[in-house]
Amino acid sequence: MKVLHQSLQQIACIADNVDPLASKRELFDLPEGVIYLDGNSLGALPKICKQRAIEVINQQWGTDLISSWNTHNWIDLPHVVGEKIAPIIGAQAGQTLCCDSISVNLFKVLSGALKMQVNRSLVLSQSDNFPTDLYMVQGLTSLVGEQHCKLKLVAEDDIAPSLNSEVAVLMLTHVNFRSGCIHDMKRLTQMAHEQGILVIWDLAHSAGAVELALDECEVDFAVGCTYKYLNGGPGAPGFIYVAKRHQRHFQQPLYGWMGHASPFAFDKHYQASPTISQNLTGTPAILSMSVLDAALSVFDNIEMRLIREKSIKLTEFFIQCLSELELNETLALSSPQDPTKRGSQISVAHKDAYAICQALIDEGVIADFRAPDILRFGFTPLYTRHIDVLNAAIRLGEIVNSRRYDQARFREKAKVT
Numbered sequence: 001m002k003v004l005h006q007s008l009q010q011i012a013c014i015a016d017n018v019d020p021l022a023s024k025r026e027l028f029d030l031p032e033g034v035i036y037l038d039g040n041s042l043g044a045l046p047k048i049c050k051q052r053a054i055e056v057i058n059q060q061w062g063t064d065l066i067s068s069w070n071t072h073n074w075i076d077l078p079h080v081v082g083e084k085i086a087p088i089i090g091a092q093a094g095q096t097l098c099c100d101s102i103s104v105n106l107f108k109v110l111s112g113a114l115k116m117q118v119n120r121s122l123v124l125s126q127s128d129n130f131p132t133d134l135y136m137v138q139g140l141t142s143l144v145g146e147q148h149c150k151l152k153l154v155a156e157d158d159i160a161p162s163l164n165s166e167v168a169v170l171m172l173t174h175v176n177f178r179s180g181c182i183h184d185m186k187r188l189t190q191m192a193h194e195q196g197i198l199v200i201w202d203l204a205h206s207a208g209a210v211e212l213a214l215d216e217c218e219v220d221f222a223v224g225c226t227y228k229y230l231n232g233g234p235g236a237p238g239f240i241y242v243a244k245r246h247q248r249h250f251q252q253p254l255y256g257w258m259g260h261a262s263p264f265a266f267d268k269h270y271q272a273s274p275t276i277s278q279n280l281t282g283t284p285a286i287l288s289m290s291v292l293d294a295a296l297s298v299f300d301n302i303e304m305r306l307i308r309e310k311s312i313k314l315t316e317f318f319i320q321c322l323s324e325l326e327l328n329e330t331l332a333l334s335s336p337q338d339p340t341k342r343g344s345q346i347s348v349a350h351k352d353a354y355a356i357c358q359a360l361i362d363e364g365v366i367a368d369f370r371a372p373d374i375l376r377f378g379f380t381p382l383y384t385r386h387i388d389v390l391n392a393a394i395r396l397g398e399i400v401n402s403r404r405y406d407q408a409r410f411r412e413k414a415k416v417t
């Protein structure tokens with residue numbers, strides 16, 4: 001075992017030494033003695049966020065008070081932040097806005113897209129999509145009736161064959177939250193368009209982790225969150241993308257005053273802004289949006305290609321470690337074997353995945369569990385090193401082989417898993 005560890009350690013050290021993103025780790029505040037492999041659920045804290053939070057609280061809110069809407073440009077923050085997210089998702093200016101959550105933004109694009117379709121009401125999605133995505137369609141159905149919005153769920157392999165002229169909207173999550181399986185965005189979007197279908201992509205597990213080219217793929221609409229790989233902090237606001245070509249026809253139903261063509265005219269009739277601003281509903285959450293704005297600066301001057309390349313190296317190395325430590329029989333890989341077909345995570349299945357995850361956390365390796373039996377490891381290229389990957393795999397091996405996880409205290413389910 002020792003010899004094996006040493007050779008893996010050598011591989012890790014070499015990989016870390018030549019890593020072009022190595023210096024980015026210093027931009028984050030990472031707790032001592034913890035290997036954090038859950039950046040796909042809550043990104044770690046960029047140091048600069050602390051300064052920004054203090055400045056916004058003390059100076060902007062505390063001292064400059066309401067004048068900050070103008071002097072500190074709070075009013076444009078949803079656009080400013082949206083434009084910082086745009087290059088990360090492959091979008092030209094004027095199409096991305098920071099606001100609300102994925103759930104609420106999905107409601108907007110779903111309703112608006114369905115309204116743009118004539119005589120079609122079917123929303124096609126994947127059975128194992130993230131629940132909130134499916135719930136938002138179900139909620140919309142309960143509001144407008146099945147004749148206007150009807151959800152059809154199919155398995156991953158049946159998506160392409162189900163694209164026909166009855167479908168109004170194809171709504172998919174780009175990287176599956178359980179398996180990490182990545183869809184071919186360009187191909188599916190094109191196939192859908194050939195049938196007159198509008199396409200909505202959920203980028204929750206993609207933005208900040210994989211290369212995206214929304215404009216190039218001619219995506220119609222997209223939504224995403226910023227607290228995962230974009231490190232915006234717990235509950236940080238999400239984003240919405242509406243392709244420029246749709247902005248004049250698209251109308252989302254949450255007629256908030258901030259989405260009005262001229263909010264400060266206080267007109268009693270709603271008139272949607274003809275720009276991406278229409279997607280603002282109410283007043284933006286300035287505190288968390290400011291922290292997110294600061295967090296995004298860690299992506300300044302970074303090519304997403306480098307992030308993707310490192311992400312693939314990390315996930316490949318984790319699989320190599322599992323295999324060389326002879327864990328790959330006990331822990332069945334539920335992510336695709338082909339690195340180009342998976343996002344920045346590795347999921348393995350085990351009937352005691354929950355207890356194993358708790359035992360890992362107890363020993364300083366933070367991963368997470370997804371029902372029913374998935375142990376999920378997220379690899380954030382900006383702050384995860386190969387040596388962390390190896391040490392996590394070694395500890396995982398010790399826990400599994402010794403059955404140290406087999407204790408009552410590791411089986412107690414917390415509210416958040």
Ligand SMILES: *Cc1c(COP(=O)(O)O)cnc(C)c1O
Pocket residue numbers: 101102103104130132133173177202204205225238
């Ligand atoms: C994390 C996640 C969400 C979360 O939605 P919120 O409204 O931001 O809570 C939605 N969809 C997917 C695919 C996710 O992974």
